[in-house]
Amino acid sequence: MASIKQRSDGVWRARYRDADGREHARHFKLKRDAQRWLDETAAAVLTGQYADPRAGRVKWSVWAVEWMDRQSWASGTREAAETAVLRVPWADQPVGGVKPSHVQGWVTAELKRGLAASTVRTRLNYVQMAFRAAAADKVIPSSPAANVKPPRARKAEAAMRVLTAEQVAAVLAAAGDFRPFIEVCVFAGLRLGEAAGLQLEDVNFLGRTIYVRRQVQGATHKTAELVPPKYGSERAIYVPADLMATLSRHVAAEGVTAPDEQIFVTPLGRLWHRNNAGDEWRRIRAAVGLPSDVTLHTLRHTYASNLIASGCDVVTVQRAMGHAQPSITLNTYSHLWPSAEDKTRAATASFIAAVAGETKTPSAWEGVGQRS
Known part of the structure; x- marks a missing residue:
């Protein structure tokens, strides 16, 4: 009416x-x-x-917390979301009062204060998710963040670090007691949390298979906990006998016997997590002389790079890396696969070599059509 x-x-x-x-x-x-x-x-x-005009009067910070409380996220995801959605300039303003220019201005300001483009993209994604939820609940008519463009990665950021065989050998030599942990990251592609979460029952020594069934979330001794792996990351990784031998020696030396016992723990018997494992990695990195942008996650990229260089297809790499979709694998590692140009050159080079070989060897057609 x-x-x-x-x-x-x-x-x-x-x-x-x-x-x-x-x-x-x-x-x-x-x-x-x-x-x-x-x-x-x-x-x-x-x-x-x-959307009811009065619904949009709720403060962004109030709406964002209510929205996050409804999500079934792991603690690490919740922490990342809070950092993104609660540290915006409009936190104390009504949701309905936020304009696209506010969101775009925030993105620009985050870049100017030195945040990496990849970090800003991640934070923008959480903000866009919250606005979409507000629009779906008719708190606002539409999302003001819908058409905000994420920043493009700088060339230096886009360049993926991959270690050479020589660098990996140097890292292993400097790792000391942390070496088995490093090996499952670089030779099985495990994430830091996945390696920290490995239990004895997750390793089939005869079948040379590692099963990813859990991970450690949290950055401190108080917050570290065992949780299910990222969505789609449960997987079986088929590894060589050399890695199985390393794990077998480590398990025997540490006296790991119970199926649900952690394979890797700190000298004090605690879980490895982002902080203490990061400290170990920084020690190793300094000893080897690697740049500061080479992280533990670089070992996972190195593993993927080797699979691709050895001729593994996208689906094989996806399953080994624990990506939910092949598109994630392609978005991350597409630059490592040979391009169409590379394949064209290689195929033609092989053909040239074959032709050159034929011209040096008399063929069955030699002399055909020639007068005697």
Whole structure:
């Protein structure tokens, strides 16, 4: 139900009632403006874009916390989301008052203060998720972050670090007691948390297979806990006998016997996590003289690079890396696969070599058609 009436002071009052029976009204100097507002509201209702204006008055910080509480995230994901959505300039403003220019300005400001483009993209993704949820719940008509473009990675960021065989050998030589942990990262492609979460029952020594069934989440002794792996990351990794021999010696030396016992623990018997494993890696990196942007995760990239260089296809690499979709593998490592140009050159080079070999050896056709 909607109506327009002119008040005694000449102002036009437009009003309507929503589906819940609540009345909404606005005042305009011109009747045509009042009619336009009612028409736009009616159109929004018909197209499913209508949102109660009062719903958008909730503070962004309040809405964001309520939204995060509804998610079934691991603690690490929740921590990353909080960092993204609660550290925005509009945290104390109404959700309905945020404009696309506010979101784009925030992205630009984050880059100017020195954050990596990849970090800003990740944070923008969480903000966009929250705005989409607000629009789906009719808190706002549409997301102001929908068309905000994520920053492009700088060339230095886009360049993926991959260690050479010589560098891997140097890392292993400097690793000391941490060497078996390093080996499952570089020779099985495990993430830091996945390596830290390995238990004896996860290793089939006769079958030369490692099963990823859990991971360690958290960055401190107090927050570190065993949780299921990332979605789609449960997997079986088929590894060579040399890695199995390393793990077998380590298990025997550490006295690991119970199926649910951790294979890797600190000297004090605690779980490895982001902080203490990171400290060990920084010690090794300094001893070898590697750049500061070479992280433990670089070992995982090195593993993937070797699979690709050895001719493994996308699906094989996807399963080994524990990616939920082949598209994730391609987005991450597509630059490592030979391009069409590379394949064309290699194929033609082989053909040239074959032709050259034939020209040096008399063939069965030699002399055919020649006069005696």
